[in-house]
Amino acid sequence: MKKESIFIAENISIGYRQNQADIKTIHSLLNFSLFKGELTCLLGPNGAGKSTLLRTLSTMQAPLTGNIYLLGKALKDYKEYEISRLIGVVLTDKIYAGGLTVAELVSLGRHPYTGFFGKLNKKDKEIIEKALSITGIIDKASHYVSQLSDGERQKVMIAKALAQECPIVLLDEPTAFLDIPSRIDIMLLLHQLAHDENKAILLSTHDTDLALLLSDRLWLLSRDKGLQSGFTEDIVLSGEMDRLFSRPNIFFNKENGSFRPQIYHHQTPVRVDAKGELSHWLKNLLQKNGFMPVSDKNTCTNIHISANQKDNISIEIDNEKYTVHSFEEIIPIIEYTRSMTD
Numbered sequence: 001m002k003k004e005s006i007f008i009a010e011n012i013s014i015g016y017r018q019n020q021a022d023i024k025t026i027h028s029l030l031n032f033s034l035f036k037g038e039l040t041c042l043l044g045p046n047g048a049g050k051s052t053l054l055r056t057l058s059t060m061q062a063p064l065t066g067n068i069y070l071l072g073k074a075l076k077d078y079k080e081y082e083i084s085r086l087i088g089v090v091l092t093d094k095i096y097a098g099g100l101t102v103a104e105l106v107s108l109g110r111h112p113y114t115g116f117f118g119k120l121n122k123k124d125k126e127i128i129e130k131a132l133s134i135t136g137i138i139d140k141a142s143h144y145v146s147q148l149s150d151g152e153r154q155k156v157m158i159a160k161a162l163a164q165e166c167p168i169v170l171l172d173e174p175t176a177f178l179d180i181p182s183r184i185d186i187m188l189l190l191h192q193l194a195h196d197e198n199k200a201i202l203l204s205t206h207d208t209d210l211a212l213l214l215s216d217r218l219w220l221l222s223r224d225k226g227l228q229s230g231f232t233e234d235i236v237l238s239g240e241m242d243r244l245f246s247r248p249n250i251f252f253n254k255e256n257g258s259f260r261p262q263i264y265h266h267q268t269p270v271r272v273d274a275k276g277e278l279s280h281w282l283k284n285l286l287q288k289n290g291f292m293p294v295s296d297k298n299t300c301t302n303i304h305i306s307a308n309q310k311d312n313i314s315i316e317i318d319n320e321k322y323t324v325h326s327f328e329e330i331i332p333i334i335e336y337t338r339s340m341t342d
């Protein structure tokens with residue numbers, strides 16, 4: 001079934017116009033669609049232009065050239081109050097709301113619906129309570145925003161965007177200050193909102209592991225390659241992730257969807273005969289110590305490690321056999337034996 005796009009950008013350039021003569025173009029000729037019912041993660045190195053793109057989509061700055069269409073109508077033709085009912089935005093900018101309580105700040109999310117005096121009715125109050133509850137911040141409802149930690153403040157801003165009840169939510173690094181359980185909670189929540197409430201959710205993040213686990217679609221942004229977008233699994237298997245950071249000292253592991261440091265100092269092959277988590281952590285140990293784990297029985301190597309339990313590991317080096325009972329003992333044995341034969 002074809003997904004319904006909510007934003008369509010045609011040949012847009014994004015960047016900063018200081019004055020007529022001084023224009024800093026960050027990207028040109030970008031084309032993309034954002035789809036309803038999907039969580040889309042925007043990934044890219046520092047300075048790639050992720051915030052610039054999110055600010056452009058949220059109408060905080062206009063594209064330098066080209067057109068963006070929201071529900072088929074040019075974005076520039078919308079009135080401000082119309083945008084506030086369609087796009088909820090969570091940016092990383094410093095929040096100047098210290099004099100407000102958490103509940104008051106979240107209630108500002110209802111402003112597009114509450115009229116001039118901002119009077120909240122029963123339904124508004126229920127929506128605010130739900131937003132506070134699902135972001136896990138309800139017990140802080142009466143606290144001043146100035147009394148919160150960075151992570152708690154971030155959750156409040158997400159709650160405010162949820163209270164706004166928009167079909168589109170744009171978030172700039174929403175998990176930046178959060179601890180691991182909160183990052184997982186927020187990403188799960190955003191994924192669920194996209195799927196259950198058919199929202200189009202676009203967030204920028206440096207948290208690639210979680211993005212790959214939970215996003216439906218990826219937008220990869222880099223200064224030299226522009227924007228590459230596609231279904232998450234298709235992008236990963238196409239090899240695009242490997243090209244996201246053009247650096248020789250990192251590589252992307254397609255099998256577990258994570259970036260790893262490439263360690264070059266010596267690359268002696270070591271045959272690994274283990275399964276599942278034992279195989280993964282044996283390879284991890286060997287790689288970070290400069291060895292090249294291989295599974296192929298035909299690879300020529302004089303070091304062979306096999307394990308079927310974490311505390312019963314066999315190491316064979318030049319036909320000498322050793323048994324060790326912890327991972328800590330593996331590298332010293334290999335290094336010692338190598339030093340004796342060098």
Ligand SMILES: Nc1ncnc2c1ncn2[C@@H]1O[C@H](COP(=O)(O)OP(=O)(O)OP(=O)(O)O)[C@@H](O)[C@H]1O
Nearest residue numbers: 016024026044045046047048049050051052053204
């Ligand atoms: N107000 C501004 N005026 C001029 N240039 C700017 C402005 N804000 C950002 N830039 C430049 O635009 C480029 C892209 O910045 P942006 O903040 O969009 O990147 P980003 O991908 O969000 O980076 P990060 O991952 O570090 O947050 C950078 O070179 C930055 O210096």
